[in-house]
Amino acid sequence: AESKLRDADRKKDEFLATLAHELRNPLAPIRSGLQLMQLIGVSAPIEKVRSMMERQLLQLARLVDDLLDISRLTSGKLELRMERVQLQDVITAALETSRPMIDQQGHELTVSLPDDPIFVEGDPIRLAQVVSNLLNNSAKYTNHGGQIRVSVLCDSKEVVLTVLDNGIGIPAPMLERVFGMFTQVDRTLEKTTGGLGIGLSLVKGLVHMHGGTIS
Numbered sequence: 001a002e003s004k005l006r007d008a009d010r011k012k013d014e015f016l017a018t019l020a021h022e023l024r025n026p027l028a029p030i031r032s033g034l035q036l037m038q039l040i041g042v043s044a045p046i047e048k049v050r051s052m053m054e055r056q057l058l059q060l061a062r063l064v065d066d067l068l069d070i071s072r073l074t075s076g077k078l079e080l081r082m083e084r085v086q087l088q089d090v091i092t093a094a095l096e097t098s099r100p101m102i103d104q105q106g107h108e109l110t111v112s113l114p115d116d117p118i119f120v121e122g123d124p125i126r127l128a129q130v131v132s133n134l135l136n137n138s139a140k141y142t143n144h145g146g147q148i149r150v151s152v153l154c155d156s157k158e159v160v161l162t163v164l165d166n167g168i169g170i171p172a173p174m175l176e177r178v179f180g181m182f183t184q185v186d187r188t189l190e191k192t193t194g195g196l197g198i199g200l201s202l203v204k205g206l207v208h209m210h211g212g213t214i215s
Contacts, residue, residue, distance in 0.1 A: 094131035142167030
């Protein structure tokens with residue numbers, strides 16, 4: 001029975017990796033076509049549709065990237081490129097990624113960082129991915145015109161980064177389960193907002209690979 005479970009788990013990982021690669025291949029030419037339409041100029045009604053298509057394409061690309069990363073993570077093939085990074089730069093990069101979704105939802109974003117530079121050992125791209133995934137979750141599960149706050153506290157031993165919002169929240173029984181793969185608090189909501197239930201699982205995996213914790 002254990003052997004069958006391991007085999008099924010391996011096939012699931014292989015399926016995720018194959019699915020992500022196959023989905024990713026057509027995205028690049030579609031995005032290039034949309035960008036070409038923008039360059040040559042189109043009428044206002046067509047530009048409105050083109051812009052909508054580009055936003056949805058970016059959302060799809062993020063989902064596919066998450067699928068690729070989670071398959072690498074579960075198979076042990078995801079590698080970190082560790083270096084000395086300034087945490088403020090990581091947060092700036094994450095905000096650049098998440099700002100369009102936050103603005104689209106009309107949220108008010110507040111960022112509170114220490115004046116002195118904070119340096120950590122980590123992979124800057126993966127750390128930014130952690131923060132942007134948390135920000136995207138806040139933007140997604142907060143009603144239009146909500147509030148999102150990013151803050152950082154630091155002492156001699158550790159850095160604590162908090163993403164706080166006034167959204168729908170997470171029921172107490174789900175607080176630990178939300179970090180499991182494919183876990184969704186409200187599947188009805190997921191159908192309207194889009195999501196695979198792997199974002200927080202990916203975040204937890206990346207944080208643990210850095211020797212950190214998340215709650």
